[in-house]
Amino acid sequence: MSPPISPTEQPTAPPIPVPTQENMQGTSILTGIFGDNPYFQAGFGLMGVGVGLTALRQGLALGSTAIRRRMLVSLEMNNKDHAYEWFLVWMAHNASTSSQKRAAHTWLRSHQLSVETAFEQRSNGSSSALFRFVAGPGTHWFKYHGAWIQMNRERETRSMQLMSGTPWETVTLTTLSRDRHLFPQLLTEARDLALKGQEGKLVIRTAWGIEWKQFGQPRRKRPLHSVVLDTGVNERVERDVRAFLARRQWYADRGIPYRRGYLLHGPPGSGKTSFIQALAGSLSYDICLLNLSERGLADDKLIHLLSNAPERSFILIEDVDAAFNKRVRMSDDGYQSSITFSGFLNALDGVASGEERIIFMTTNHLEKLDPALIRPGRVDLNVLVDDASPTQAKTLFIRFYGESDEISKEDIDRMGQQLEELTAMEMRQGRRISMAALQGLFIRNTVQEAVAGFRELFVDRRT
Numbered sequence: 299m300s301p302p303i304s305p306t307e308q309p310t311a312p313p314i315p316v317p318t319q320e321n322m323q324g325t326s327i328l329t330g331i332f333g334d335n336p337y338f339q340a341g342f343g344l345m346g347v348g349v350g351l352t353a354l355r356q357g358l359a360l361g362s363t364a365i366r367r368r369m370l371v372s373l374e375m376n377n378k379d380h381a382y383e384w385f386l387v388w389m390a391h392n393a394s395t396s397s398q399k400r401a402a403h404t405w406l407r408s409h410q411l412s413v414e415t416a417f418e419q420r421s422n423g424s425s426s427a428l429f430r431f432v433a434g435p436g437t438h439w440f441k442y443h444g445a446w447i448q449m450n451r452e453r454e455t456r457s458m459q460l461m462s463g464t465p466w467e468t469v470t471l472t473t474l475s476r477d478r479h480l481f482p483q484l485l486t487e488a489r490d491l492a493l494k495g496q497e498g499k500l501v502i503r504t505a506w507g508i509e510w511k512q513f514g515q516p517r518r519k520r521p522l523h524s525v526v527l528d529t530g531v532n533e534r535v536e537r538d539v540r541a542f543l544a545r546r547q548w549y550a551d552r553g554i555p556y557r558r559g560y561l562l563h564g565p566p567g568s569g570k571t572s573f574i575q576a577l578a579g580s581l582s583y584d585i586c587l588l589n590l591s592e593r594g595l596a597d598d599k600l601i602h603l604l605s606n607a608p609e610r611s612f613i614l615i616e617d618v619d620a621a622f623n624k625r626v627r628m629s630d631d632g633y634q635s636s637i638t639f640s641g642f643l644n645a646l647d648g649v650a651s652g653e654e655r656i657i658f659m660t661t662n663h664l665e666k667l668d669p670a671l672i673r674p675g676r677v678d679l680n681v682l683v684d685d686a687s688p689t690q691a692k693t694l695f696i697r698f699y700g701e702s703d704e705i706s707k708e709d710i711d712r713m714g715q716q717l718e719e720l721t722a723m724e725m726r727q728g729r730r731i732s733m734a735a736l737q738g739l740f741i742r743n744t745v746q747e748a749v750a751g752f753r754e755l756f757v758d759r760r761t
C-alpha cells in the first residue's frame with residue numbers, strides 16, 4: 299500500500315513523525331493525511347479516509363484475535379463430565395433466584411431457555427414431574443463476582459455418544475484472562491450446590507444405555523427402623539454389609555474379588571425394596587436400579603454396567619426371576635429381551651473394574667430361580683422377608699399409633715398384644731397378612747377401626 303501523496307512534500311505538514319516505509323501504516327498515516335493540508339479535500343480526502351479505515355479495520359481484526367488469544371480464557375465442559383451437570387443446575391438456580399429480584403452476584407440474561415424435566419413414575423401408578431429451566435443452546439451472558447462471563451451452549455446434533463444415545467453437548471465459558479481464577483470458584487460453588495441437594499437424600503440411578511444416570515430427584519431417606527422386618531433379619535443383613543465394607547483389605551490380601559451379593563426373597567409387599575433403600579440411605583449409598591427385562595439391554599452392556607457402577611452404590615436387581623422365566627422372553631410389544639441367563643451369570647462373575655460391588659436382588663419366587671444363581675459368590679446371603687409375623691404386626695401397630703394423645707401408652711400396648719395373638723392364630727390356619735396391607739390399614743383408620751378390621755385382611759396363603 300502506498301500513500302496517495304507523500305506527506306513530506308507538504309510545506310504545511312504538522313509536526314508529526316516523518317513516515318518511513320516502516321511506520322507508514324495505521325494511525326500515523328491518518329494523522330499525516332488529515333493535517334490541515336489545503337490539497338486534501340474532496341476526492342483525495344475521501345480516498346485517504348477509505349485507505350485509513352481499511353487499515354484501521356485490519357488493525358482491529360488483528361487486534362481482536364490477539365486480544366482473544368491473550369486476554370480471554372475459555373473453559374469447556376461436556377456432558378460426559380460431572381461439572382457439566384453441576385454447572386447447569388447452578389445456572390438454573392441462579393436464574394430463578396435473580397428473577398425473584400434477589401440477584402446476589404449473578405445476573406443472567408437469557409432469551410433461550412430449555413426445559414429439563416425430572417419425571418418419575420412410581421410403581422403405584424402415581425407420577426410427578428419437576429421442570430427446571432436451564433439456559434438453552436446458544437450464547438448467554440452472566441455476571442459473576444463482577445466479571446462478565448459468556449456462556450455458549452452447543453449441541454452436536456450429528457454425532458451421538460456411542461451406546462448411550464444422548465447427543466454430545468458442550469458448554470464453553472469465556473471470560474477475561476484476569477478473571478480466570480473465578481472458574482475454579484464457580485465450579486466449586488456449582489458442585490457444592492449440586493451435592494447439597496443430595497445431602498441426606500437417597501439418589502437413585504438407572505441404566506441409560508451403558509451409563510448410570512440419576513433417576514428423578516433425590517428422595518428423602520427412610521429411617522431404617524421404619525421398615526419392620528422379623529426379629530433379627532434387619533440386623534443380620536445390616537451387620538453383613540457393614541462387615542463386608544470393613545474387610546476391603548482382607549479381600550485384597552487374598553486376591554478375592556471385593557464383592558458381595560444379597561438376595562431378598564418373599565411375598566410382595568413385605569418390605570424388600572423399602573429395606574434395601576433404607577439400608578442404602580443409612581450407609582449413605584446410592585442405588586443403581588437395573589431392570590434385566592429392559593429393551594435394548596444385551597449381555598455386553600450388562601457386563602459393562604455391572605462393572606462400572608458409581609462408587610458407593612448398591613446395584614439393585616428387582617424381580618430377578620422375571621427376566622428368565624421363559625427361554626425366550628417376549629415383552630408386551632413383542633420385543634425380545636436379549637439378556638441370556640448365562641450372560642447374566644457371566645456379568646455377576648465378571649471382574650469388576652470398580653473397587654467394590656454390592657448387588658441386591660429381590661424375588662417373589664425363590665423356587666423359580668436357577669440354583670446356579672444362588673451359589674456363593676453370586677448370592678452370599680439369602681434372606682427370607684416374609685409376610686407379617688405376630689411380632690412385626692404388633693411393632694408396626696405401635697409405630698403407627700404409639701404417639702397418639704387420645705389413647706394411653708398402656709392401651710396401645712395392650713391392643714398391640716392383641717393383634718400379635720390374632721396374627722399367630724390366623725397363621726396357624728395358614729392365613730397371612732402382608733406388611734403392605736397392614737400399613738394400608740393403619741394409614742386409613744383410627745386405632746379402633748384398625749383393630750376391628752384387622753382379621754378381615756388375612757388371606758389364605760396355602761397353595
Ligand SMILES: Nc1ncnc2c1ncn2[C@@H]1O[C@H](COP(=O)(O)OP(=O)(O)O)[C@@H](O)[C@H]1O
Nearest residue numbers: 524525526527566567568569570571572733734
Ligand atoms: N416390613 C415393612 N415395614 C414397614 N413397611 C413396610 C414393610 N413391608 C412393606 N411395607 C410398606 O409397604 C409398601 C410396599 O413395600 P415394598 O418394600 O415395596 O415391598 P416389596 O419390595 O417386598 O414388594 C411400602 O410402602 C412399605 O412402606
Ligand SMILES: [Mg+2]
Nearest residue numbers: 570571616660
Ligand atoms: Mg419390591
